[in-house]
Amino acid sequence: MSFVAIATTVATVASTYMSVQGQRSAAKAAEMSAEWNADQARKQASYEESVAQKNMRRERENNRRELARMRALGARSGLAETGVVSDNLIEASERHQTEIDDIWEKASTQAKQLRGQAQMSLWEGEQAQTASKYAIYGTIAQGAGSAASSGAKAYSNYKATPTPPVR
Secondary structure, three states: OOHHHHHHHHHHHHHHHHHHHHHHHHHHHHHHHHHHHHHHHHHHHHHHHHHHHHHHHHHHHHHHHHHHHHHHHHHHOOOOOOHHHHHHHHHHHHHHHHHHHHHHHHHHHHHHHHHHHHHHHHHHHHHHHHHHHHHHHHHHHHHHHHHHHHHHHHHHHHHHOOOOOOO
């Protein structure tokens, strides 16, 4: 076998090996990236819920103060908490509760979306890893075929080379 044929076969095997290692590294990086992105999305979802809870507490406190001011104003004016005055207090209280509910609904929806993004990120990482696995199989098959082809050519060249007569 000639040196060139051997070198070509060795280069093909080495190239295949390096390609497979690169694909493995890319798959690992995609998986790690997906996990990191999912973790960040989950943390952001928790943060959004935490901020919403704080905002809801503040809103409740502000609502209590406003209702207390309304009661105090009515009491100073000599109005009893009946009829229209009572209806106004109830309406204000309901309006404030709706505002609080809206704060939580918005945060809850956003947190749910972020958790969905986390799941999607993990799924994408799994898909990238699976695709990389099949790409590795393809690279190995291509490298083996190329190495076999180079070996076969070298062998046919070796067989085709005339041998000097033995004396």
